[in-house]
Amino acid sequence: MTASKSFEVIIIGGSYAGLSVAMALGRSMRNVLIIDSGSPCNLQTPHSHNFITQDGEKPAIIAEKAKAQVLNYNTVKFLNDQAVSGKKTKKGFTITTQSGTEFDAKKLVFATGVKDIMPRIIGFTDCWGISVIHCPYCHGYEFRNKKTAIMANGEKAFHLASLVNNLTDDITILTTGKAEFTTEQLAKFKKHNIKIIETKISEIEHENGHIKNVILSNGNKVAYTAMYAALPFTQHSGIPVTIGCELTEQGYIKVNNFQETTVKGVFACGDNSGMMRSVAHAVYSGNITGAMINRELTEEQF
Numbered sequence: 470m471t472a473s474k475s476f477e478v479i480i481i482g483g484s485y486a487g488l489s490v491a492m493a494l495g496r497s498m499r500n501v502l503i504i505d506s507g508s509p510c511n512l513q514t515p516h517s518h519n520f521i522t523q524d525g526e527k528p529a530i531i532a533e534k535a536k537a538q539v540l541n542y543n544t545v546k547f548l549n550d551q552a553v554s555g556k557k558t559k560k561g562f563t564i565t566t567q568s569g570t571e572f573d574a575k576k577l578v579f580a581t582g583v584k585d586i587m588p589r590i591i592g593f594t595d596c597w598g599i600s601v602i603h604c605p606y607c608h609g610y611e612f613r614n615k616k617t618a619i620m621a622n623g624e625k626a627f628h629l630a631s632l633v634n635n636l637t638d639d640i641t642i643l644t645t646g647k648a649e650f651t652t653e654q655l656a657k658f659k660k661h662n663i664k665i666i667e668t669k670i671s672e673i674e675h676e677n678g679h680i681k682n683v684i685l686s687n688g689n690k691v692a693y694t695a696m697y698a699a700l701p702f703t704q705h706s707g708i709p710v711t712i713g714c715e716l717t718e719q720g721y722i723k724v725n726n727f728q729e730t731t732v733k734g735v736f737a738c739g740d741n742s743g744m745m746r747s748v749a750h751a752v753y754s755g756n757i758t759g760a761m762i763n764r765e766l767t768e769e770q771f
């Protein structure tokens with residue numbers, strides 16, 4: 470780390486999105502501080518897929534490689550810490566970390582990701598990212614032709630079922646309550662032999678995160694190899710809202726096509742501000758953010 474407390478840009482979150490911002494800014498010789506608390510959302514996933522050049526790589530290795538490349542640019546600094554508060558100042562922004570240090574910057578980036586809210590089902594968290602998965606593009610191929618459950622209801626379940634149907638013909642939707650489907654949707658399920666179970670789930674039996682059985686609240690056991698789950702989420706950091714950034718109805722930080730939030734000088738990228746949840750999207754939106762911040766700084770200084 471550096472003794473300096475003032476930077477042109479502070480990036481909160483040093484995973485794929487934050488590192489991608491820093492790459493563009495480091496190559497533009499901007500003084501940048503990345504603050505990262507070290508808990509990306511895919512921490513438990515053994516292999517990451519669907520990002521070219523890194524298909525099947527361990528998620529942490531992708532981030533380590535990115536960090537090493539970014540820190541080759543000596544105007545970029547990385548701090549292992551958590552940003553706990555932030556405020557607007559006359560010159561820009563001040564961020565305070567858990568260790569009690571204050572840092573200033575002209576521009577601020579939130580690359581903070583989101584926090585998935587785990588349901589209260591025994592065994593669920595142990596299987597998250599291993600055999601309980603969020604996305605067919607990331608992990609669906611690995612579970613092709615397997616007995617698969619989809620824990621979701623309504624539109625989300627219908628959408629997931631239509632995607633997963635191309636990967637396996639053994640699908641059961643677990644609605645964990647009264648099924649909410651239209652007559653047309655039910656007809657599609659029938660056509661593709663997709664089953665529906667409405668009973669609540671009390672436990673997922675597993676071996677090291679690999680599902681063996683789903684135990685229903687009526688005591689029935691059903692064997693599956695994989696389960697898709699559409700989980701609710703919250704923002705990983707509360708600072709964007711305290712600084713005045715608006716959220717969308719779905720809970721994402723509101724950004725325009727240039728990743729600018731509703732607060733001048735504040736940008737957001739990656740999972741916290743977009744529904745396309747993938748490493749590729751995080752890197753893409755971080756790359757745009759870096760270029761847009763550099764453009765702003767250039768216009769202010771040139």
Ligand SMILES: Cc1cc2nc3c(=O)[nH]c(=O)nc-3n(C[C@H](O)[C@H](O)[C@H](O)COP(=O)(O)OP(=O)(O)OC[C@H]3O[C@@H](n4cnc5c(N)ncnc54)[C@H](O)[C@@H]3O)c2cc1C
Nearest residue numbers: 482484486506507508509510518552582598739740747748
């Ligand atoms: C279980 C699972 C498996 C996945 N598998 C794949 C896959 O195979 N392929 C794929 O393309 N995508 C996959 N994804 C999606 C992918 O992981 C995310 O889209 C990607 O990690 C988003 O990157 P990000 O940088 O926006 O956020 P994250 O990677 O979640 O990182 C956010 C970072 O910000 C830090 N942070 C948050 N708040 C603060 C704060 N206040 N101060 C300091 N630091 C802070 C966190 O510690 C974290 O390091 C998976 C997601 C999940 C949940």
